[in-house]
Amino acid sequence: MSDTVPNRETIEAAHRLIAPYIHHTPVLTSSFLNELCKAEIFFKCENLQKIGAFKARGGLNAILSLSREQLKNGVTTHSSGNHAQAIAFSAAKVGAKAYIVMPDNSPLVKIKAVEDNGGEITFCKNTPEERERTVQEITKKTGATFIHPFNNYEVIAGQATAAKELMEDSRENLDLIFAPVGGGGLLSGTALAAHYFSPETKVYAGEPEGAADAVLSFRSDKIERAPYIKTIADGLLTYLGDKTFPIIKQHVTDIFTVSDEEIIQSMRFLWERMKLVVEPSGAVPLAAFIKNKDQFEGKKVGIILTGGNVDLGKLPF
Amino acid sequence: MSDTVPNRETIEAAHRLIAPYIHHTPVLTSSFLNELCKAEIFFKCENLQKIGAFKARGGLNAILSLSREQLKNGVTTHSSGNHAQAIAFSAAKVGAKAYIVMPDNSPLVKIKAVEDNGGEITFCKNTPEERERTVQEITKKTGATFIHPFNNYEVIAGQATAAKELMEDSRENLDLIFAPVGGGGLLSGTALAAHYFSPETKVYAGEPEGAADAVLSFRSDKIERAPYIKTIADGLLTYLGDKTFPIIKQHVTDIFTVSDEEIIQSMRFLWERMKLVVEPSGAVPLAAFIKNKDQFEGKKVGIILTGGNVDLGKLPF
Known part of the structure; x- marks a missing residue:
């Protein structure tokens, strides 16, 4: 397995390698949300990916x-x-x-x-x-x-292809991209993709308040554990790894936390208005964006909807 | 308002006219379903359309x-x-x-x-x-x-554009397309689109058993009412009109009925496996296809998912 951080060529090679096996997932928009947030938002629908998630x-x-x-x-x-x-x-x-x-x-x-x-x-x-x-x-x-779930450079290069497609398909120079952060595989891949393919695009992360290790690590400059674990976003409970953290530290602009209530609200919007089944973890970046929308007025914003694997019998609404 | 059946040029003009205002909705596939049904299925996601429906x-x-x-x-x-x-x-x-x-x-x-x-x-x-x-x-x-909901040639020409896009985007010569039938606006439009743009593509309809007017009309050659109305597919309760019926009679190959149980099963598949919020009426064509899948083995099949407007508090599962 590789022991060097993925570069432009590694990510392009990963994309060629996996393309025949994955869905090229659609990028969707909502004029209602655009008006509400005074921004232009492009959703990368990885909930529609094979196995229902970017993983x-x-x-x-x-x-x-x-x-x-x-x-x-x-x-x-x-x-x-x-x-x-x-x-x-x-x-x-x-x-x-x-x-x-x-x-x-x-x-x-x-x-x-x-x-x-x-x-x-x-x-x-x-x-x-x-x-x-x-x-x-x-x-x-x-x-x-x-195969580690995130602390693995091939995994990181694979996850990077979601943001790569998003930047290609939105046909706009995105000002920023929001991804969720758990162990940091998707976030570090997203940050690398932006760095190589659209350097002017900033990358932000959303993290549940009830699993707030990444934001702490980002501020203190060393890998920290969450003060407590209690969130509906069950895909984001882990902490950063020694491969994902340095990439995030170097290439991510900021990390915002959101409450479970804010996560559920965003999830409900995605189901009701956009007709997309998105799991709580997948709604975290939208929640983080909406919470901070005032500072992103007029921007072109990519948001990765990471997954849709949720038990229909246990919905929070 | 027009009093002639839409032709090829009318439908093309309708498409140009509405294109700036609508979503060009994605066409999605499921290898799981393809294997299960031994067919190649292309879903036209009109649940992701503006207002959540092809209408x-x-x-x-x-x-x-x-x-x-x-x-x-x-x-x-x-x-x-x-x-x-x-x-x-x-x-x-x-x-x-x-x-x-x-x-x-x-x-x-x-x-x-x-x-x-x-x-x-x-x-x-x-x-x-x-x-x-x-x-x-x-x-x-x-x-x-x-503006009549379906018995109106401009409405029919507009609905025809969903199948037109599906045939263009699936990049395969579809052997058949399944649409639901209520008043017949979408079904007649779909049948005309196939007739003009892909004459070898046959059009089939799915109809709830509990609102089975179209299948009766199709067999008896005159517009009939349903023997009884009782179905979860609340978008398909109406009967055919004097503009939609002749088009359906001439250009549709067959109409299949499905039970509410079959509708709910297909709806659940779309939510759980495909991560798509689809209303009961929108799951009817998939249910009709699955029920009759043996006669369509090896075929390329288009299925229109018509809408996703459903009350999350009143799910049938």
Whole structure:
């Protein structure tokens, strides 16, 4: 696996590599929202991506970058969310085995999604230590390659392609792009894409108040943990990694936090007005933009809607 | 208003006329569904259209076709659904008044949508007679032009542009297209678009079992009423008109009925798998296709997802 930060060529290569396997997702607009915010907003609909989230991009790039020899032993990861599906989906594309470690309290719908993609699940207790220990056991036994959900340069280069497409398709020079931040895979990829393909485009992040590690790290200049974890945005609970943090520190302009109430309000707007099923984590960047809209009047704004994997039986409205 | 069936040039002109005001909605695919149905399916996402439904197309074409002189007196219609929004929205675009007659038991969300688009609402009792009488009163008093929701050739030409875009954007010669049928505005427009722009493409319709007038009319060769009205697909309750029926009779290949259970199942698939908010009426053509999928194996199939206006507080799942 690569140990250098993706550059322009790496991201272009990633895009060529994964393009046949992903959806080129549409960019949508809402004149109602534009008027409300006095800005021109372009939504990159990664909720409409394969497996319902942008994670398919990073997973595919990481797995397609492995050698045939490496793929023989399969790949492994631990995740209860979209990354698990992404790895199972991507491994299936190249005919490799995917060993997915999932917490034994994972929602049935997510377990089923991994199984549908042909992933082989090992359950463990839901602690970081148990998850890592179980993955290490699998790696030792099978020789499978571990694909980290975000702290991996191939994953970062894959996620960068979402912003690359957004900048190409919005056919405007975007003044800024909003992405959410959890572990920072998408955010660092977005920041790199802007840096290489549209240097005048600034990148901002939205983060839940109830998982506010990135904003702290960004201010203190070292990787911090969140003071407390309590948010509906269950895809953004992790903290930054030593590969994602330096990129974010260097290329991201600012990080804004939002409350669960603000997240749910934005989510509801996306469902009701834009007819898009977006999960709470995916509504975070819109919430962050709306909260700070006054400073972005007249701007052209890209917003990445990251995913739509949500249990219809458990909606917050 | 035109009294001749739209031809190739009329539909092309309608498309040019409305293009600046509508969304060119995306065409999406699902490899999961393609495998399940052994066909290649292209979804035209009119749920992502302005006002959340294809009706914006017909409304705009009808209103943009009026003279400046006619527009001075405004336009009027009766509708509790997407057509009301479409007329209010379209009238606002040309700075004309829209007098919308709505049943006094209309859902608050639909009333608000018409108001948001600047429509002036007159309430009446929810009977066909009262609705027509109230519109006639308004016409007499204001000189406003009545825009019928479907039995109007400009409306039909406008709706035809959805299938025209679908055939252009799917970049495949579609073997068939599925549309829903209520009053037949979209279905007749779709049938004409296929006839003129892709004559080898057959057009099929889906209709709720609980509003099965079109299938009866299609078989008996005269406009029939439904034996009973009871369906979740509240956008498809009306019967065919003397302008839509002959076009459907001549150019549609067949009409299939589906149960509410089948409609809800397809709707759930669209929300869960495709991350699209689609209203029950909009899921009817997919339900009709899936029910009859065995006869369409190996085919390239267009399906129009007509609208996404649904009350999130009243989901059937």
